[in-house]
Amino acid sequence: MNTILDIKNLVKTFKSGGKTLTVLNDVSFSVPEGSTLSIVGPSGSGKTTLLGLCAGLDHASSGFVELNYVNLGKLNEDKLAQIRNKFVGFIFQNFQLLPTLTALENVMVPLELRGERNIRPRALELMDKVGLADRGHHYPSQLSGGEQQRVALARAFSNQPVILFADEPTGNLDAETSEKIETLLFDLNKEAGTTLVIVTHNADLAARTQRIIRLKGGSIVSDEQVN
């Protein structure tokens, strides 16, 4: 199986109060195409920082990140943005829909950024898949938390990403809604054959992925195949 994400000797440090703080220390792993992976660990262990680096949201202090055969370390901000648009999908803990756009427009934005035409049918189809076909004209503030996350799911899959990063996708939802969102996430992922990387505290959610990487103090403490 091809490797879609390759991380080698990743280090991320921050300057804080004159001191250097190491958030990630010599992290290495690779993710095969089409697989599912969860990154777990206590607060402050570096999970979100690792996700940001993998997705090309930030530059590493040292080490190597290759996403879909592209070395991200050599790219400037604008090129990273295009990489994200072409290959990456995102799901955030607090949904992060654009508040001034309707639900349907939120789903269309990644496709619009790619300069694609006739995107409305595809966006509507995705809205239908997440069960919100009739809510496309609503603004995020007019939707419940669960509905917002379903729109975010539709948006994440709209550009047919090769890899999807989810940061605590059910962290802001109740148990029942969380269950529905998780199911939807895994179903859509299975259907699209997308690689899925989830950062979570939720052990049940992590257990639904094929592999779990545990972080502690910025280093990998375990890397186990689950399913």
Next chain:
Amino acid sequence: MDRKRIKFKKRLGFLWLCKMAWRDSRKNRSRLFLFISSIIFGIAAIVAIYSFRHNLQKDVDEQAATLIGADLVVRGNDSMSAGSKMIFDTIGDRRSTERTFASMAYFPKDSGTRLVQVRALGGDFPYYGSIETTPVKAGYSFRNGREAVVDKTLMLQFNAKVGDSIKLGEVSFLITGSLDKAPGQTGLTSSVAPVVFIPLQYLEQTGLTKTGSRINYNYYYKYDKPVDIKAVVDKIQPLLGREGMNYDTIETEKDNIGRFFADLTRFLALVGFIALLLGCVGVASSIHVYVQEKISSIAIMRCLGARASQAFLIYLVQITAIGLIGSLTGAALGVFIQRVLPIVFKDFLPFEITVSISWPAIGQGLALGLIISLLFALLPLIATRKISPLNALRISDASNSFIRDPYAWLVYALIVLFVTGFTYLQLGYWMPSIFFTTGIIVAFLILTAIAFILMWVIRFVIRSSWSYLWRQGFANLYRPNNQTIILIVAIGLGANFICTLSFIQDMIIKRITLSASGNQPNMVVYDIQAQQEKSLVSFTQQRNLPIIQRVPIVTIRLQEINGKTSRDVKNDTTLHYSRWAYNSEYRVTYRDYLTESEKLTSGKWIGKSDTANKYIPVSLEERFAKSVPIKLGDSLLFNVQGMMVPAVVKSLRDVDWNRIQTNFRVLFPTGVLEDAPQFHVLLTRVPSKEASASYQQAVVRNFPNVSIIDLQLVLAVLDDVLSRIRYVIHFMAGFSIITGIIVLISSVRISKYRRIEEAVLLRTLGASRRQILTIATLEYFFLGALSALTGILIAIAGSWFLAKYQFKLPFDPDFLPAVIIFLIIVIITVAIGLFNSREVLNKPPLEVLRAEVE
């Protein structure tokens, strides 16, 4: 996947940017319009003034002929020599002669007297336009008999009617019409010296043209066929120089009026520009807050693959569009205000102004509005380039690197360049433009520094023993998301501008009023002939009026400066003596003392001399000496009515021209000019209005050629003139005041979005209505008070500076208007702040949060 397949696009997709800008604006339009509303009145002021200028220029071009009334006017202080007159009589197809002078008019019906401007007219002048009178025919027919046309306000003042008589010198004239308008006459000039037209043939009989009377001679020429007037003027130029006369043509009149009103409208445009700049501070602050709130949206877009430049351009397109709407609204308002300007300026204008839409003015206003709103919005907008997509995962501070951003400095430089450039376009000189821009920058910096200092001080003022509400209200002034700096800068600038105007105006008026009080003379009797002087003095003393000053006046000309004549100066370009110094007629006096209004600045004052001295020691007014230029020790040759008097400059004096009394540029010692032809001025003080009227009547009856200036009347006229100027200044300052209020409203409204979350949180935690209101009242009270106070303090410092160095006045302004301005600002700020809070109080917290925060 094959890595060769990855290609990076460069295309920005302008249409998509516009679409996103449109989508993003949907939930923010009222807020965006609030931001941009700050510039509406500035643009309106500028469009109105530019339109006014455009129409004025057009009207001057069309009506210049009626302003001057003839093709050529020759003016002088003396009648032409017979030889010159023969030559001048060959000019033009039709000619008129006029003599004008100030004299006392006597209205027998109610025994009233008043200084007037007599215009004794012979011929058919004006050839363009007309002397507008009621009834109409009087404007022409008065020339045929012993008739007069009298200024309408003067008629009203003395309750005179057509059919009454007016006495000028020895002759009574029948009033056949009231004068509404004459060529070149403005409402203002007629209020200073109301005009009385009489026929020239009766002038001699009045006895007002004896030696000592100061008469201006005007000769009007009209060609019936088109003639090259410039060639005519070139031909007579040497003759004009010899006779000490000057001229005006329709073209020179156009230039003169055009220049005067260009200066006026430039000044007014600059005042409008200040209002616009004030508005831009509001725009910059509003956009800054707006961008802060958009950090999350921009970060999400970056995560989804939008480039930094795309995110930046989405908001740039949005601001451009809203700037255009603001400018269009301002321009439309300006077109409307333009209709009011001719009414505001009617007393200063010698003709009617037509009101029409000026497209160039609208175009300039739109361009200016667009450029300036973009420039000021760019400052906060460029920060969007630095917003990292990581903000979607966790918030980071995007403003940290702002100061180090070279683009921020580029925008600052562009703003400074633009302000300087625009000011230069208004003023036409670089140095004042640079001073103006520097002044604004300094005011901004001072206000910002004071805001920082106040915020720093407040931290130490707050005591833990205070109640929670007071601590919270105070702390809101320096906590994150505070509006202290921007409100102090925006409102402070507005308060500063308005208060400075008020202080300076008050000091000037006080100064003038002071000079008319106490034991200062309040009546100037002049044009007294030498043989009349003694009898007038005793006449005055008999009426128990003090003789405060007796001033002999001799008319002289300057023939040589250090041996150089006017001709030498003309032929030798290395000589820099001003030509006007030679061409002017000087009215000088002689005495052996200096008055209270004179201060010796250099040299030695010599009060006595005699004709045996080779050089007579004279004293010159310092500014006059500098402008020629003449130095201490320079030798001068004066022509005293035909006799050459050599003199040497022995001292220089600083003269306070603000005092209403006789002041002189050239002062002679006693013992030299006593026998020269001269007339006299007498200063006295009358105790009451009644005494003034009876004294004037008696003087006019016994000494008909003598003129009197009643300072009470002058003060009344001056007050009238000043109140009209004040009205114009207030009208223009009004734009700044309205802009200041809008900036205040928008700034406080914006703070609503920042404060609402915590107010809702407090409400959720159980804060009562009274507690929320108290916190809001305290915060906005201190904001309003600090802003207004800072602005007023700077206004006091600025007025002190202007009073001391520019107007040379003692600094004693009336602080009441400042107190009123302070209270108004505080009340408005608190009112708007409380208005903002009402939503939090009247709706469930969750509903408010959903509506406002999302």
